[in-house]
Amino acid sequence: MASLRDVAERAQVAVSTVSAALNGTRPVAVATKRRIEQAAAELGYRPNLLARGLQSKRTRILALLFPAPRSGFGLTEMQFATGAAEAASELGYHLLLSPESADPIDEVRHLTGLGLVDGVLLMEVRLDDERTEFLSASGVPFSMIGRTREPGSIDYADIDFAATARDAVAHVAGLGHRKLAFFNLSTDLYADGYGPAIRAGEEFAAAARAAGIGYVDGFRPGSAKEGRAAFERLLDAHPDVTALAVMDDHAAVGVIAAVAARGWHIPEDLTLLLVLSSAAVAEMFHPRLTTLEPPSTELGRLGARMLIERLRGDGPPRQRLVPCNLVVGDSSAAPRSLS
């Protein structure tokens, strides 16, 4: 591998001049500069990132800290990672995939102490996330995909739950529905302070209120079985519900079974929305469900980009909310008559 010295020799200049010319660090006469660039090209010179990092204290490597795959870990998380990696790559950065060990704090300390990464990208952020405190305290630049309860001045990219809920409610209300029910994620996740569960729950309620339509929540089925049971309880208590938004894929399966068991059909007798699930999953249902698809790739990209911007220089907190994409499927229709 050609080094800076090789280029210097070939261009008949000092090593430091080559460095300056190639990085634009300080002015270099155009003739010299051209000569250097040509020499570099001829030798196929590539800067050694280790040497550069050692000297400049900046490696242009970001760590993506991801927790042990929960159940339901899948496409969305993959898209965070690929989106972040792509955006980083476009900006000349690299992304290190860092599985979270037993002790995430230690993990972070390790990574930064090693001098290997410039910054950290957090995913699967809890409402109360101990990692953020440690990162803030230790001065390591970081940004979050998702956000804590009070992000303060921390950079983040997250789903715009308010806009998403508004879109969903508007869609349903536009079809003529007067009462919407909402099935949140499983009780476990909810109790754990899982951001999307809490926020989506709040925002759907608010959006329904704002739109002036009826609203029922409090259900948190985490499996097909629970979904089925929840739906039956729902209709017992609120027979006038004509539209339902479900967060959990498996719960949706149960709902569909319950609908069929009742002799009903989707969408004629129930409008069903899948919230925060990918269109790829929605297509596995029959009929194809209307989905609020999370902008996962975009969030990954944003997370990486704002972290890199932060590394380049200070500035105000970068906080971005992106709404889900409403993909209308075959599970949306006007409400059944409530005779």
Next chain:
Amino acid sequence: MASLRDVAERAQVAVSTVSAALNGTRPVAVATKRRIEQAAAELGYRPNLLARGLQSKRTRILALLFPAPRSGFGLTEMQFATGAAEAASELGYHLLLSPESADPIDEVRHLTGLGLVDGVLLMEVRLDDERTEFLSASGVPFSMIGRTREPGSIDYADIDFAATARDAVAHVAGLGHRKLAFFNLSTDLYADGYGPAIRAGEEFAAAARAAGIGYVDGFRPGSAKEGRAAFERLLDAHPDVTALAVMDDHAAVGVIAAVAARGWHIPEDLTLLLVLSSAAVAEMFHPRLTTLEPPSTELGRLGARMLIERLRGDGPPRQRLVPCNLVVGDSSAAPRSLS
């Protein structure tokens, strides 16, 4: 951050002695060694990976080269990545997530030329994969998750399609079925030389032959619609088929719809197997489908481990095949009577 010199000062020895003691590179008197270790611990010393890499030419970083997410990119690919990252982490390595640019060859050249990575992990390997030739030629250590048509002496970890097919056929035959049909992945993937499609196709045929049961293939539905049509054509031509193995998730949806349309039930009238799909997906079906779950995490782990072993020293090619895990669901039963 404490450096080797700080430790040396505190322990009252030379820098080189500290290095030797900490790495076990050469013998150091026990007393000295203990003194050094204590000093290191007190200072919270962590070796600077950049400096180490610069000197030793080994960074302990692996690159996971992944292609642009195809459709159907999801849990499986995520598990390759997380598995590889975990295994690497356990062995003191790091995993760099490297999105494949327009020119994968250039991408690899870039990564290795930069001096950043010790080796490359390839996923989504095609039967004829140009990347392998380049990597072999350029002398960069690498291993594959999946494998080319003729892997030669290249290290790889892949699904054991033969064993998987045997298990599947044995399961079906054990239930009493006498004729099995197989729906491969979409025509596009098949034509593209996608390894799993080709190999699974071949091995299912071979396994059925070996087990002495009837076998039908040639179908490649890539969507629910195509799955439905394929199933109808299948039964027109082969009314005595009682069991079906499907590779594509969406095609399975179509098959289920077609079964229902016919007034049939699963598993009473048809035993349905989902091949190379995760149990999480299988659970979304109703009834829960019997699945041959790919050992994705394991393959990721193996890929990383064998690459690291290769880096540590030469040796014979490491080639591992791991069968899918048969998860029996509620879609398996004795054949319907063929009266």
Next chain:
DNA sequence: TACAGTTGTCGAAACGTTTCGCACACCGTA
């Protein structure tokens, strides 16, 4: 006492960058 071998430690060089003080030549101005 002299010498070879062993054991433990040291110091310096090297890896490939970036950074920074300095020197040289040239310009226009006083």
Next chain:
DNA sequence: TACGGTGTGCGAAACGTTTCGACAACTGTA
């Protein structure tokens, strides 16, 4: 002619490791 300013380029130091030849202090043997 002398002088400050400007535009270029150079050389050396530094980043934190690893590696390797040299060397001092012992040990045991002749």
